[in-house]
Amino acid sequence: MQGDTTASDRPCDPRCFLNSAGGQDEGNTGHGAVDFPVAVVLPAAGCGERMGLTTPKQFCTFLNRPLISYTIESFEKISWIKTIVVVVAKESHELMLHIVKTFRHTKVKVVEGGTSRHRSIFNGLQVLTESTEGSSLPRPKVVIIHDAVRPFVEEDFLLKITLAAKEQGAVGAIRPLVSTVIATTSESYLDHSLERAKYRASEMPQGFLFDIIHQAYQLCSEFDFEFGTECLHLALQYSGTNAKLIEGPPTLWKVTYKRDLAAAESVIKETLSLSACLISGTMAETVELASKVQKNLAAHDMAVDVFSCAKEYKELLLSKTRNFIQITVGGGRLSDIAELIKLLEETNHALLYPVVIIWVHLYMSEEQSHRQKPDELTPIMDLAVKAKQGNILLYGIQVIHSKVPELWEKSAERLSELTAALIRDRNPAFTGQLLQA
Known part of the structure; x- marks a missing residue:
């Protein structure tokens, strides 16, 4: 599953973030290497229960912008990414359209999500299959799936994910575990612990050949749709594609709690x-x-x-x-x-x-x-x-x-x-x- 990093895994030095913060041209790191259509799906239909706020965390605002706008910008400034599908709850559809208009996001298509994370991702993928010749949403060769509340993804890492996805069929970001994982008994006593060096936290972004992940979602069970969390597992189980795993930078942390919003604001302020x-x-x-x-x-x-x-x-x-x-x-x-x-x-x-x-x-x-x-x-x-x-x-x-x-x-x-x-x-x-x- 997409593990939440702990406070000790927060980025120490934000100077590498927001390459466009000074007004530079949009990224061209992979302009020559990526000669095929790439799309992004951002599931953003969650309610953010752990945040403890009435507003879903992806729509929480700092520095006069909602969090999801920062995440969109991380992808939109990259020239070789052509389409960003943002999947939101029905009640947030108009709000998301307003955000797109206000901040002039030009690559975004807003669609309504489902009752679970996997249903929302599937809805986003389905939009890309409905494209026809001449459509503004070309069917991608590679699709990147990313959390709407991870705003600090960098272009060089996205390039690694994209090229590996084209080569391997599926690829995911991982990070070292910063705490030992233990199992407890039903009476809340220690049962056993895992050897931390053998395990990794699964993070976002994840990249796939579009046909592979789309086929996996078409074949997966209702149980997967309702309770599954790991896209890489679906690709393995239903498309037979074992994902390549790439260690990502510490900047991939996820905004989960209130304090994370303050941390994200601090990162951006320091960079600016x-x-x-x-x-x-x-x-x-x-x-x-x-x-x-x-x-x-x-x-x-x-x-x-x-x-x-x-x-x-x-x-x-x-x-x-x-x-x-x-x-x-x-x-x-x-x-x-x-x-x-x-x-x-x-x-x-x-x-x-x-x-x-x-x-x-x-x-x-x-x-x-x-x-x-x-x-x-x-x-x-x-x-x-x-x-x-x-x-x-x-x-x-x-x-x-x-x-x-x-x-x-x-x-x-x-x-x-x-x-x-x-x-x-x-x-x-x-x-x-x-x-x-």
Whole structure:
């Protein structure tokens, strides 16, 4: 069965995830190797009882998106995957269609599931058999079956699964067991334990030649439909195909409990905070500050590209990150920030992940009277409210230029710390405020 990994099997380093988080082109790792049609079936009709929530876990939202949208994106960004069949409960059909439309998932076909996991998978496979010549759903050579609540599947591993499925007929991901498995007596005493080194946890994704898995489902029993959990076993029992097993990365963990949603959000936030673009302007002081911030943020594992002007490098800006820092002198021109927000909205850059803009107000005098007055913050707050509706988080940080080198260095360090924290946390509660560095 598809075993649930434990907390100790959570990924330690999420930097390999979300290859498209900075806006790169969709994946091409297997573009030459996969010259046959590949489809994905995502069973998502479960109610998520173990989550303890009224909303099924696949529809639980973090960072303004439901979990299932992140999983879909993992497949949709891969150029050689052409079709993603999402199987949902009847009562969730309209919700799923809304998600597809809202987040512009272009490869998805939504179908209604059955009363069990295997019935739902079979419904998904049946849709692919109904394709005709010229249909938008070509009958696949290989089909990948994956859990809708495992959002961090990587393209290189999917390529291994796909090629092995074409060669072997069936293939499944496995992971080492992290705990010893024991059997108990009816009185709750130890009966015996298994030798852990001989066993593995069966995970997702699993890949099959389409004809093999479809035949298995056509022949399987009612008992299998109602109580079975392992697709690989069906392929072996009813199609005579013994699956190749490939050890998968620790990123295959499954969102099962509430804490797993928080873990998934943390993974994505950390990944999104790995890069930023800083727009410095051309004044000597702003260029100097940009250099200090760039150096300091490197200590927070954040790569920062510095540009003098947003307009001149707008295509390059959008290709690199979802975090932007703009330094202006004094109150600066709000129109510059408004133009950046407009650019992000026009390009849908914030559609899938929240974008952060940090507006740095550099004041050239240490006099308190030269700082931004409270009544002057209203336009900034109004713009932040409007931007937040488009999934863009606008923050302000005020920093005072000091002629004393030690104080100036300290202000730059404080600015960098605030910037790193705002980018990492992506907290909407602080938008529109002007923090003091």
